[in-house]
Amino acid sequence: MAEGLLDVVGIGxxxxxxxxxxxxxxxxxxxxxKGTMTLIDADQATAxxxxxxxxxxxxxxxxxxxxxxxxxxxxxxxxxxxVGADTLGEIFRHDIRASGVAFATPPxxxxxxxxxxxxxVTPDAQRTMNTYLGACIELGPADVDPATIAAARVTYLExxxxxxxxxxxxxxxxxxxxxxxxxxxxxxxSDPFCVGRHRSEFRDLLxxxxxxxxxxxxxxxxxxxxxxxxxxxxxxxxxxxxxALTRSARGSVVLAGDKAHALDAAPVAKLVDTTGAxxxxxxxxxxxxxxxxxxxxxGRVGAIAAAEVxxxxxxxxxxxLARLLPPQLQRAPDQRETDQIETQS
Amino acid sequence: MAEGLLDVVGIGxxxxxxxxxxxxxxxxxxxxxKGTMTLIDADQATAxxxxxxxxxxxxxxxxxxxxxxxxxxxxxxxxxxxVGADTLGEIFRHDIRASGVAFATPPxxxxxxxxxxxxxVTPDAQRTMNTYLGACIELGPADVDPATIAAARVTYLExxxxxxxxxxxxxxxxxxxxxxxxxxxxxxxSDPFCVGRHRSEFRDLLxxxxxxxxxxxxxxxxxxxxxxxxxxxxxxxxxxxxxALTRSARGSVVLAGDKAHALDAAPVAKLVDTTGAxxxxxxxxxxxxxxxxxxxxxGRVGAIAAAEVxxxxxxxxxxxLARLLPPQLQRAPDQRETDQIETQS
Numbered sequence: 051m052a053e054g055l056l057d058v059v060g061i062g063x064x065x066x067x068x069x070x071x072x073x074x075x076x077x078x079x080x081x082x083x084k085g086t087m088t089l090i091d092a093d094q095a096t097a098x099x100x101x102x103x104x105x106x107x108x109x110x111x112x113x114x115x116x117x118x119x120x121x122x123x124x125x126x127x128x129x130x131x132x133v134g135a136d137t138l139g140e141i142f143r144h145d146i147r148a149s150g151v152a153f154a155t156p157p158x159x160x161x162x163x164x165x166x167x168x169x170x171v172t173p174d175a176q177r178t179m180n181t182y183l184g185a186c187i188e189l190g191p192a193d194v195d196p197a198t199i200a201a202a203r204v205t206y207l208e209x210x211x212x213x214x215x216x217x218x219x220x221x222x223x224x225x226x227x228x229x230x231x232x233x234x235x236x237x238x239x240s241d242p243f244c245v246g247r248h249r250s251e252f253r254d255l256l257x258x259x260x261x262x263x264x265x266x267x268x269x270x271x272x273x274x275x276x277x278x279x280x281x282x283x284x285x286x287x288x289x290x291x292x293x294a295l296t297r298s299a300r301g302s303v304v305l306a307g308d309k310a311h312a313l314d315a316a317p318v319a320k321l322v323d324t325t326g327a328x329x330x331x332x333x334x335x336x337x338x339x340x341x342x343x344x345x346x347x348x349g350r351v352g353a354i355a356a357a358e359v360x361x362x363x364x365x366x367x368x369x370x371l372a373r374l375l376p377p378q379l380q381r382a383p384d385q386r387e388t389d390q391i392e393t394q395s
Numbered sequence: 396m397a398e399g400l401l402d403v404v405g406i407g408x409x410x411x412x413x414x415x416x417x418x419x420x421x422x423x424x425x426x427x428x429k430g431t432m433t434l435i436d437a438d439q440a441t442a443x444x445x446x447x448x449x450x451x452x453x454x455x456x457x458x459x460x461x462x463x464x465x466x467x468x469x470x471x472x473x474x475x476x477x478v479g480a481d482t483l484g485e486i487f488r489h490d491i492r493a494s495g496v497a498f499a500t501p502p503x504x505x506x507x508x509x510x511x512x513x514x515x516v517t518p519d520a521q522r523t524m525n526t527y528l529g530a531c532i533e534l535g536p537a538d539v540d541p542a543t544i545a546a547a548r549v550t551y552l553e554x555x556x557x558x559x560x561x562x563x564x565x566x567x568x569x570x571x572x573x574x575x576x577x578x579x580x581x582x583x584x585s586d587p588f589c590v591g592r593h594r595s596e597f598r599d600l601l602x603x604x605x606x607x608x609x610x611x612x613x614x615x616x617x618x619x620x621x622x623x624x625x626x627x628x629x630x631x632x633x634x635x636x637x638x639a640l641t642r643s644a645r646g647s648v649v650l651a652g653d654k655a656h657a658l659d660a661a662p663v664a665k666l667v668d669t670t671g672a673x674x675x676x677x678x679x680x681x682x683x684x685x686x687x688x689x690x691x692x693x694g695r696v697g698a699i700a701a702a703e704v705x706x707x708x709x710x711x712x713x714x715x716l717a718r719l720l721p722p723q724l725q726r727a728p729d730q731r732e733t734d735q736i737e738t739q740s
Contacts, residue, residue: 104490107452137482145449366449
């Protein structure tokens with residue numbers, strides 16, 4: 051994996067999603083909090099799986115979705131994540147490699163099974179995720195190959211990695227190696243509840259280790275514990291080299307130095323399933339970044355990638371994303387555009 | 396499973412589908428015949444899986460889809476089929492039970508893995524299926540519980556069972572038990588190539604053992620080796636108590652005694668994926684049959700169930716089908732309608 055130069059190497063939880071339809075009453079009966087991601091243990095996973103309806107299995111994981119998206123855009127991506135030595139692990143490995151992503155992390159030898167997220171889709175198209183981390187908790191610093199990190203322009207980390215303790219060490223090791231090699235470190239905040247679990251560590255991390263931040267509105271508000279997006283934006287200014295704050299249908303705001311670029315969301319014919327929108331926005335943004343595009347153009351590529359993934363069920367692209375890019379986004383523009391705005395606060 | 400009276404018990408190959416998008420060039424490169432089902436061995440399955448794109452895993456199998464559909468309509472269904480003692484087998488078992496279907500066939504003890512069908516979906520929405528039968532070849536007469544068969548109004552068999560040799564014996568045992576108990580035996584011809592592999596045996600079988608036949612246009616033409624649907628229809632008359640011949644968008648023809656009922660297809664807002672249309676038509680037809688509806692009404696329920704499954708990706712219903720039935724189809728009508736036609740020939 052280390053022989054060629056990579057655009058982005060992602061480190062994240064290697065998860066297979068199990069999707070099933072469920073009524074609101076099912077969520078109530080099982081005490082599930084709609085629209086959130088909850089960590090569950092093996093026994094809870096077995097009990098919930100037994101109770102839930104027929105499912106569809108599909109590879110997932112936030113950073114893994116991002117890197118699969120980057121590869122679909124034509125970028126060179128690698129992924130580091132821990133699966134079990136089992137069928138779901140084989141499925142995960144097959145799918146990410148078949149997406150064109152380099153993946154060489156050895157599976158666990160402990161017998162711990164591959165992580166799965168039991169995802170209940172209610173009639174309002176919302177998703178309630180119940181994740182058993184399984185093998186992911188065994189990801190550690192030894193899985194971070196220094197040559198791979200040093201060979202990638204950007205090391206991309208998901209905030210969810212802060213949940214399994216050893217992964218946190220892997221995360222810090224990767225950030226150190228990347229910076230020593232003159233590379234960039236990007237972080238997605240993952241989930242407002244994940245931010246809630248690790249708020250002060252995330253703030254330190256952003257200040258000390260992160261060059262490019264991705265967060266949605268709920269996550270950035272949770273990070274700064276403010277209700278108002280403008281205030282959250284203000285608090286984020288100058289924290290990292292770049293910050294892309296996504297706002298669903300309201301587009302995104304890209305902070306670069308003392309500039310804030312407000313960008314529209316890309317048009318979507320039919321909104322089917324919003325899962326993966328943030329993951330794919332990050333894919334497009336990083337693809338643009340690695341092609342040398344200015345920040346606002348990176349955000350535009352992010353919006354295009356996000357629009358594709360929300361037009362169908364599932365968090366990985368169905369269409370080769372490179373085909374969706376307008377020609378002017380496939381090369382660096384000659385001059386910066388003039389759509390910079392001042393941050394509202 | 397045998398304590399309560401079942402409407403339909405299905406016997407078929409227990410398969411997990413692995414669906415991936417593919418370009419036409421991929422089919423050409425791998426010598427795959429578009430739109431057909433081909434049996435492959437374990438090595439071929441491994442090689443093809445390694446070559447194909449990222450996949451989605453979902454429970455399948457023709458008769459299993461039918462019984463899942465019957466349960467979704469509110470019918471009492473059971474399924475007999477062989478899985479391996481592995482993760483895909485657990486997924487199959489979970490999904491069919493979660494659909495409300497009784498399933499108690501023990502997994503293989505031989506280590507043979509659960510069957511999988513590697514399905515390539517080309518941009519024209521056609522599917523090319525490559526099935527590794529795995530554990531299905533170990534289904535045998537011992538798996539046919541006499542009490543279960545005797546407890547079901549209809550025993551439903553898929554023609555694909557004629558491929559694994561021991562399953563053929565299970566099939567004949569089930570048919571004998573069903574008839575001794577005064578029950579009915581239904582058969583789906585499954586696939587025109589399957590008919591080609593077993594034509595003369597299928598003809599004998601229909602004459603001697605089958606009360607209700609399901610076939611699409613290509614299958615019934617293949618059975619009689621005629622080009623003209625009218626001639627195939629004529630050849631089928633009087634062969635079985637009932638025969639339902641489906642014609643995609645042109646609806647279906649139900650043969651009952653000396654009458655032929657031509658029925659329209661049910662309206663579909665958007666045709667997405669035709670896989671499962673025949674399986675779900677059979678589900679609806681048998682549900683109507685077990686409710687005592689006359690043959691043409693059975694065909695109408697079949698058309699409604701088929702219309703739902705072709706409106707989305709996947710061969711099992713996404714919507715509880717019972718909700719789609721008009722009230723008059725949920726009870727037996729007072730008198731036969733007058734839409735009988737004479738067979739064209």
